[in-house]
Amino acid sequence: MHRTKVRVVEGVLDANDTIAAANRADFARAGVRVVNLMSAPGAGKTALLERVLGELRDDGVRVGVLEGDVQGSLDADRLASLHVPVVQLDTDPGFGGECHLDANMVRSALPQLPLEELDLLVVENVGNLVCPAEFRVGEHARAMVCSVAEGEDKPLKYPLMFRACELVLVNKVDLLPHLDFDLDKLLGNLDAVHPGVERMLVSARTGAGVRAWRAWLARVAAWAEVAA
């Protein structure tokens, strides 16, 4: 039973990788770079995008967002007010609400996006620290947001997510004086599962550190295309 299950799962992930490669080829043709943004629910993905998307656009980076949710368009509505192209992708018609985006869901949304007119597409994934890390969607880079309100142990409990990323945003640092939270312990746990991964201490609420986050997105937007 167990071996059969593993084989089925590997088949699902193989199929996903094939579609992710097709997405990546479409992104290359359009000249758009893609960031897959992940986190637990409520860690602050949307708030961190609200902080930088308008300024990125003013800096000449043409940015769009693909907004993944189980249900509703609350986040897409927040971002649309920044006057950047936003497409909502609800996973609800799937598995009673899929807990992640996969390459095929992203592919289904691509025709609604003006890819040729974008330099950067941010895919905001469903809030979840497990499955989104298992499904590539054709992205060039992955960033994840980890809130200090979640505790220091999360890298050890969800290692695949923390290993899968090129950037870890440690958000809500304005709350540090009000928490029993040891920042050095979090960063030590991060280095234990992903040694030396780029990390930024940020607060979407106060704006601390968001300049570096904006600069990182601008750098990704300027990347030369390389093989997936």
Added chain:
Amino acid sequence: MHRTKVRVVEGVLDANDTIAAANRADFARAGVRVVNLMSAPGAGKTALLERVLGELRDDGVRVGVLEGDVQGSLDADRLASLHVPVVQLDTDPGFGGECHLDANMVRSALPQLPLEELDLLVVENVGNLVCPAEFRVGEHARAMVCSVAEGEDKPLKYPLMFRACELVLVNKVDLLPHLDFDLDKLLGNLDAVHPGVERMLVSARTGAGVRAWRAWLARVAAWAEVAA
């Protein structure tokens, strides 16, 4: 394609319900009541258990914990120091880390638990607001923890989770003075998806509200057995 997928998923959930019913029958025979405790990562499930398990035991409620994680035993280690039976269940051997517990995983752990010697078993699920709500494990009641650090919109974004519960614990209320958070808005959103559901404002850090949480667990432990 879509219809086939839905049928496969329904098959998975039907199989899960069958095993959940077998678990429930075992719980009934042993005279133990079971609570499925769910939340997003870092909302405070373990901390809220640490606050009450010792006192519950002192009050004569024989309590045990089944601790679900993707990987590791950090939470089980924390709870074992309270001198209650704790069994660790890691989902890692499955789907690159399953994002939820299902009835079969729980069933596989039952032989390690002294069910006959327990009045109450708390199943601490994997931190995730999507899939854990879809898989019953044979529990009598479900409780979920929602941290005020996660924002007011979570009931609208993850309605199945908030609808599936008999109790919603709103945790980390000690942080309210330091957040741009509208508690009335959260409670309004909660009533929009699950009108009138029992809710408690708590802080695992300060102990605010945990007496009501302990009393709720003691009440569940004393429930008469009813059909699942």
